[in-house]
Amino acid sequence: MAVSQETVEQVASVSEKYKYGFVSDIEAETAPIGLSEDIVRFISAKKEEPEWLLEWRLKAYRYWLSMEEPTWAKVDYPKIDYQDIYYYSAPKTKDKPKSLDEVDPELLAVYEKLGIPLKEQEVLAGVEGAANVAVDAVFDSVSVATTFRERLEKEGVIFCPISEAVKNHPELVKKYLGSVVPYTDNFFAALNSAVFTDGSFCYIPKGVRCPMELSTYFRINAAQTGQFERTLIIADDASYVSYLEGCTAPMRDENQLHAAVVELVILDDAEIKYSTVQNWYPGDENGVGGIYNFVTKRAACRGKNAKVSWTQVETGSAITWKYPSCILQGDNSIGEFYSIAITNNLQQADTGTKMIHLGKNTSSTIISKGISAGRAQSTYRGLVRMGRKADHARNHTVCDSLLIGDKCGAHTVPYIENQSRTAKIEHEATTSKVSEEQLFYCQQRGLSEEESMALIVNGFCKEVLQKLPMEFAVEAQKLVGISLEGSVG
Amino acid sequence: MSSLTPLAQRYIDRFDTAARQLPGADNRSVSDLRRAGLEAFAALDFPHRKVEEWKFTNLTALTKPTANEGRVAPAPAPAIPDQPFEARFEMVFVNGRFSAAESRLDGLPEGISVTSLADSLGNGTVLSFPSQEKRAFLALNTAFMEDGLVLSVAEGVVLDDILVVTFRSEGDQETGRHLRNVITLAEGSSLTLLERHVGAGAYFSNPVTEVSLAADARLDHYKLQAESPEAFHLAFTDAELAERADYRNFSLSIGAKLSRNELTTRILGREAESHLNGAYLMRGSQHCDTTTLTEHRVPDTNSSQVYKGVLDDHAHGVFQGKIHIFPDAQHVAGDQLSKALLLSDYAAVDCKPELEIYADDVKCSHGATSGELDEQALFYLQSRGIPLASARKMLIEAFLADVLETVGNERVKVYFDGLSRHWLSEA
Numbered sequence: 001m002a003v004s005q006e007t008v009e010q011v012a013s014v015s016e017k018y019k020y021g022f023v024s025d026i027e028a029e030t031a032p033i034g035l036s037e038d039i040v041r042f043i044s045a046k047k048e049e050p051e052w053l054l055e056w057r058l059k060a061y062r063y064w065l066s067m068e069e070p071t072w073a074k075v076d077y078p079k080i081d082y083q084d085i086y087y088y089s090a091p092k093t094k095d096k097p098k099s100l101d102e103v104d105p106e107l108l109a110v111y112e113k114l115g116i117p118l119k120e121q122e123v124l125a126g127v128e129g130a131a132n133v134a135v136d137a138v139f140d141s142v143s144v145a146t147t148f149r150e151r152l153e154k155e156g157v158i159f160c161p162i163s164e165a166v167k168n169h170p171e172l173v174k175k176y177l178g179s180v181v182p183y184t185d186n187f188f189a190a191l192n193s194a195v196f197t198d199g200s201f202c203y204i205p206k207g208v209r210c211p212m213e214l215s216t217y218f219r220i221n222a223a224q225t226g227q228f229e230r231t232l233i234i235a236d237d238a239s240y241v242s243y244l245e246g247c248t249a250p251m252r253d254e255n256q257l258h259a260a261v262v263e264l265v266i267l268d269d270a271e272i273k274y275s276t277v278q279n280w281y282p283g284d285e286n287g288v289g290g291i292y293n294f295v296t297k298r299a300a301c302r303g304k305n306a307k308v309s310w311t312q313v314e315t316g317s318a319i320t321w322k323y324p325s326c327i328l329q330g331d332n333s334i335g336e337f338y339s340i341a342i343t344n345n346l347q348q349a350d351t352g353t354k355m356i357h358l359g360k361n362t363s364s365t366i367i368s369k370g371i372s373a374g375r376a377q378s379t380y381r382g383l384v385r386m387g388r389k390a391d392h393a394r395n396h397t398v399c400d401s402l403l404i405g406d407k408c409g410a411h412t413v414p415y416i417e418n419q420s421r422t423a424k425i426e427h428e429a430t431t432s433k434v435s436e437e438q439l440f441y442c443q444q445r446g447l448s449e450e451e452s453m454a455l456i457v458n459g460f461c462k463e464v465l466q467k468l469p470m471e472f473a474v475e476a477q478k479l480v481g482i483s484l485e486g487s488v489g
Numbered sequence: 490m491s492s493l494t495p496l497a498q499r500y501i502d503r504f505d506t507a508a509r510q511l512p513g514a515d516n517r518s519v520s521d522l523r524r525a526g527l528e529a530f531a532a533l534d535f536p537h538r539k540v541e542e543w544k545f546t547n548l549t550a551l552t553k554p555t556a557n558e559g560r561v562a563p564a565p566a567p568a569i570p571d572q573p574f575e576a577r578f579e580m581v582f583v584n585g586r587f588s589a590a591e592s593r594l595d596g597l598p599e600g601i602s603v604t605s606l607a608d609s610l611g612n613g614t615v616l617s618f619p620s621q622e623k624r625a626f627l628a629l630n631t632a633f634m635e636d637g638l639v640l641s642v643a644e645g646v647v648l649d650d651i652l653v654v655t656f657r658s659e660g661d662q663e664t665g666r667h668l669r670n671v672i673t674l675a676e677g678s679s680l681t682l683l684e685r686h687v688g689a690g691a692y693f694s695n696p697v698t699e700v701s702l703a704a705d706a707r708l709d710h711y712k713l714q715a716e717s718p719e720a721f722h723l724a725f726t727d728a729e730l731a732e733r734a735d736y737r738n739f740s741l742s743i744g745a746k747l748s749r750n751e752l753t754t755r756i757l758g759r760e761a762e763s764h765l766n767g768a769y770l771m772r773g774s775q776h777c778d779t780t781t782l783t784e785h786r787v788p789d790t791n792s793s794q795v796y797k798g799v800l801d802d803h804a805h806g807v808f809q810g811k812i813h814i815f816p817d818a819q820h821v822a823g824d825q826l827s828k829a830l831l832l833s834d835y836a837a838v839d840c841k842p843e844l845e846i847y848a849d850d851v852k853c854s855h856g857a858t859s860g861e862l863d864e865q866a867l868f869y870l871q872s873r874g875i876p877l878a879s880a881r882k883m884l885i886e887a888f889l890a891d892v893l894e895t896v897g898n899e900r901v902k903v904y905f906d907g908l909s910r911h912w913l914s915e916a
Contacts, residue, residue: 072541388834403849406817416840416857417545421831424860431846431853 021251031088060183060193141197165201199229268303287346290318301333343376513610526631585666600643658688732758771804
């Protein structure tokens, strides 16, 4: 019997599910497998780091040795063998490229394929009239290219790989590195502090509104390699920056570890908008392969009237363990957290936020939408804490979960701690399924069941999608549809 | 086991001597049960704050009393008024033992059997107890239980009146009082129970209540926790519900220096429902913890929870509630609401409303709020000529009114209403 056209289309659509799953054959230089003090020294030497940073890494490593891997999150995975991972892998280059033209064309091709043009004049995703975006491209353990550097320098904005910042701006790095997430913070932060290889560094000087969006694109390519990047963004008084983060990885049967740390420092009247579309390889429908994503992200609103906004769309990774947090220290500072977490097949996500209110009149908003399909488990875990001095602090939390299918789970674990009489906290959460009526209505208008589901889910997520910068919103909306493919019927 | 808390160590050291004097000492199955309880307890010790379920409640004052020596304790909350409650049927326990002299149980309808646990253990009645893994206070209770209420209601029997059980503690006592109540309602029976915990002095009360409702049974279970302001009250209630059973629990907590009211409801039969409500009024340095777990193990079941707290001075309130819906338990509705009112700059509340859901065709929600009295409402009342103090009182009463409304029994409602008004008038 001949294969029908429908089957062909179906197969095509299934293989399109994770279109970033290709492997690029790029010669890499790696450190010996495993983790030891020597590896930490090796990484530090590779990066030509000053003594103080090596000492810091070693302290973190020694501290990490004394820690135990946390088990409180509602995720289930086989024990990670930390000696079976390459902690350093970098594409081989003869000399360090001086400009974009000198970057290995093969690397550029990879990013071209991912839809991230590393050419300065081009505009992302073909959206006309959209602003330029400066991109720092991190490939496995190192940053391979950073665009629009000169343009940014004119404004005084520093945007470069963190390894360069260590050399060129040691005073800033030394002052802020580890000040928001100390290496003693948690197991994965300690590990990251010991072995982080690259990441982005960004400093926005006083009163500057960053002329374009900054973006880092993370790509894991090499097999058996962990990615440990560290991002540090400092918004000085009355400055503003919008920062985007994207990530993908090849499809592989093995699990790969990604343990990043992101630190944001926001001073008086400054604002950082941080958006993430997390699309690491999620594993196949039987849960084979996928990235273990253990990330510590935290923002410190140090100054008065500081504002930070986290927006995340989590569709990838086999395991997600991520709690972007805000420490609202300065009076009147504002923290926001908008999140969509979509889990399908055997994915597990334990994600949420922490809002620590310390200053007066601080306010925070949490909007979290969790969607579970297939046999996935998704958990919202969040903390809202009002300190004794947080007079008139406000928090409003909404977390909604949507279940698609009867084999998945959705969980909500909020912690609410109030020590301030004048603080007001409101928390609401609901869990429900997509109603038959909504589905029926869409279908009788001529949409297929899958299209209907995508439409309804997009509506469910709208509040969060609207917070994303335009280029990301388009991508995220598509991702929502793709991630749920195969979850109905 | 070298690092046990001093109190746990004292319990373990005392066990052999104590077990010989406790009821049921001659009965092999009872002593085996006690031994198992002690072993479970020894493995657990008293929970500390690193234990997730005890994150918000610090038991150091109980388990390491010497740690607090030399510290000037804040003034204890005023003693609880001994408000009368006219009861035709009352069972009284004094210092953990049944007092026949003070109890009035004559005239209970046929089919309602009320006895003391000490008698049941003594005459060899075999009781089955829930698993005590992870619950140190349940295990401790099993090892040292000495008395309690054993109530069983026969098929179809309905008590029109209220059965009151009063647990009174008098005077200081170093070791705890471990009461064990076993309540069984047969098919189609119905009962209203008011459990009162009162006392004076410094003591440690550790009551465990097991409730089992057969098909179509209904229990209205009220609890007043008005222990002495120097006392510790750590209570655990476990209820299991068969088809169409209806369990309603309301707890009013105003006493104790440190208290925890832990409730587990296991809904095992279709169309069964559980409603847990309560109010806690705390001042001084009182600490009150309400922890609930509602398990929906089968489809077509309902549950609801509403807890409200008023916290003054240095008082600390805790609410931890969890709704757990098992796989395939479809068509379940579960709601949960926790509200706390902070009246002082030093009062605090911690809240953890949790949902764990493994079925898709369910509707679950939870809400939690905390804050001070609404300034606009206060201003409005004052603008109408009502003095600030009265206006505050009115608003607090209104805040509590909608949870007190859920008390179905009119007499209990009037009683609880009176107690909360009295509490407010002492501010």
